[in-house]
Amino acid sequence: MGNPHSSVGRVTIQQEFLATGDSVRALAQQTAEVDHVVTEAASGSLFPAAPAGVALLAVGGYGRRQLFPYSDVDVLLLFESENLALANKDAIAAFLQRLWDSRLRVSHSVRTPSECTEVHDRNIELNISLLDQRYLCGDRGLYAKLVEKLPRFITGNRNALIRNLSQLTRERHSKYANTFYHLEPNVKETPGGLRDYQLLCWLEQMRNSEPSRLAAAEPAPELQQAFRFLARLRCYLHCESGRDNNVLTFDAQDAAAEQWKLSDAAHWMREYYRHARNIYRAAMRQLESNEAQSSSLFSQFRDWRSRLANADFSVHRERAHFRSPQALDADPEVLLRLFEFVGRHGIQVSPEAEQQIEARHAKLREWFAEPRPIWPALISIFGLPHAPLAIRAMHETGMLTILFPELEQIECLVIRDFFHRYTVDEHTLVALQNLWSLRNAQEMPLKPYGDLLREMQQPGVLALAVLMHDSGKGTSGEGHVDASVRLAKTAMARIQTSPQHREMVVYLIQKHLELSSVMQSRDLFDPKTVRDVAHQVETVERLKALTLLTYADISAVNPHVMTPWRAEQLWQLYLMVYNELTRELESERIEIEASGPPQRLEFLEGFPTRYLRTHTEVEIDEHMTLEERSRRRGVAVDVRKLESAYQLTMVTTADRPGLFAAVAGTLSSFGMNILKAEAFANRRGLILDTFTFTDPSRTLELNPSETDRLRTTTERVIGGKTDVRALLRNRPKPSLPSRNARIQTRVVFDGVASSTATLVEIVAEDRPGLLYDLASAFATNGCNIEVVLIDTQAHKAIDVFYVTAAGGKIEPAQQQVLEQGLRRACEPLTEPRP
């Protein structure tokens, strides 16, 4: 018994909609059509039995006149009293049956005005649906009573209603993993969907209502635009599937694109994400501000956090605000300080500040488009404990693409396959989050990755590589790796990244697929695989960064890809390549090649190949200049400032036992802390040692003449004119390490790794003067340090020495004595050892 009006009307409305795409009109038409059916059914079946004391109300989406073709039709039957409703049970049944026969999916409720004005904790929908109520037909006097009570009810119970609504929303969001970046989203329920738009309207209505009148909701224009976009999609899905289907599958995306001759589906889906993002962010702001108001414990914490405020920012309700938004106009770099604040304290940007930033987008874009030296500020943000939050804040305020327009192409970009769960920009942000969460990894198999990350001297460089590694995915016509490298170079030139960092970032992006491809297609236990990878990465620093980038990249494809099995495999690969890199230090020597200036060849001949790998052309030139200088007096020393440390390079031909120790001791006598050291020697007996050190008491910075004195003193020590022991005698006693003294000394001898020398690996608690003591222990035991690689991570020193004694490997008997000496050297000291 179908109602011909309804089905015919529905078909016409749908045909018109499919032709025009005008969903607003379709929804209104659908509503009018249903209004007609409902009122007719009521006059036919309900009102004859109950002429007074009954009114019909449209509620929910139907009340809002936003009825989608196959949505539920929510009808409220308002009865003056419960008894009257009971007395008319049959009439109600007949009325509803008529509606069902008209093929309407009716969802009805029978209530009295007082029931409508009670808080229903278990039926929040009833309370909320009344915000959208609309009179259809019946007793106007009765309806007027409800309308009079409703505003007072809403304003009186605002907090409870908002709390219930928030809870409902949180539950729904968590069903969708709290993200709107679903490749096949549900346009109604997914975060950022139509339901969230409605949430915004309701919250606004409740907040602005007064006891005498209900407010109307007027969302911001961009939200209304988002609503129209989503409404069109939902309407389309209903028409196409002939039921209340709201899932935008890949097929539906393609079909919709074809229907309205849109560009390819992946492209317009980006539009979807932009709209969903607008709705989601607005909804989250509202939810959070409402929730924050209602928690007292939270507000205590909040007050405590507000003490973090500084000259630029204040902190209210756990959000950072600009003290003076006008500062943004005068000094756009205040923004970088804002993100630094976020990254340091883990405090998010306030909605007000977001809006203040958004209002200045055009100006800011212009300002940051100019090449500016903002890399020092960025690298410090990128290295902070909450860097992923800071970068997400940049993303959410639109600043990420203003700072890096190169990332515009991957905003909301969909990669359609079975593995990727997120859009490309979200993948990048998740990769950063996953990487940073390794800092707290305490269990296998992730713990060693955590150690690696903590050991990174410049995590900010790694973060930049992660940020840019897929930037080329949005360009067509060239491989995404090449495109990403190109884009990263442009960005780095603009923000004036130091050449050293630029080189590292380019390298990481270029090779970011290398380790996963090796894991997938090469035999990890074949020595050749390991050698090949070692040749590609060349240095331990690169290997570490590349391993971490690979971890981050794989783990951000979807939450299930980085299984413990895979994490172990990647770690295995790291381990073997690491050992390959540190053990071949001495074995391979540079052989003369036919080309190149003769001086250069003479200089390079016989250096370990590692020397070429670890030094740039410019550095080699500088070393050659230094070597020339050394010819007059047999020694030349250079001291220079690096970005976060200093470097001393010494060249001499006057090798003697204990030379390395003497230089290490000289640096200690100046109060310097040695982080890294490398010793090289070429065939002609030229010694080239580099020491990277920090200056904890800022001696060199505050006393410019000290740099010169350090250089001349080192030269005198090398030349044997000054005794390093005399210098050290004047040093203050280093304090004993206390709670940090957790690192157990390990001394491992390896007689196999090298053909000519014994490898000694030492792990110990770092302290000032350690390297001097270790080097002295070798010297006093008659050992010669051939090659050395010193690394310090936090307070752990990891030193690899290649040593010889009497021109050969160290004999087992001598090893024992030496080991004792080395262990003694590693002990915490109370006074410098002579």
Added chain:
Amino acid sequence: MKKIEAVIQPFKLDEVKEALKGIGIDGMTIGEVRGHGRQKGHKEVYRGQEYNVDLLPKVKLEMVVSDSRADEVIKTLAAAARTGKIGDGKIFVYDVKEAIRIRNDDRGESAL
């Protein structure tokens, strides 16, 4: 029907899958496993600390095929997974009593 279970080197997975696809075998179950046979693990020293690598990463494939195809599948699988070195893995073959497609209760080989 036969159930064929193969433990192979992870880096051979793509090759093996391709080869099986070439003879029309699409359906299989793949698991990330660890283990060792006679190819024992080895030790790695990292920063003075010994890492025992006694369980090696392997991939396990499982598939059920009709009796008439079993030999061909085993041959193809073995050829694709072979490097000739220790650690290439093993193939095990079992008799299967019954196969049931849950969706429509198909039985026997038609359920494969």
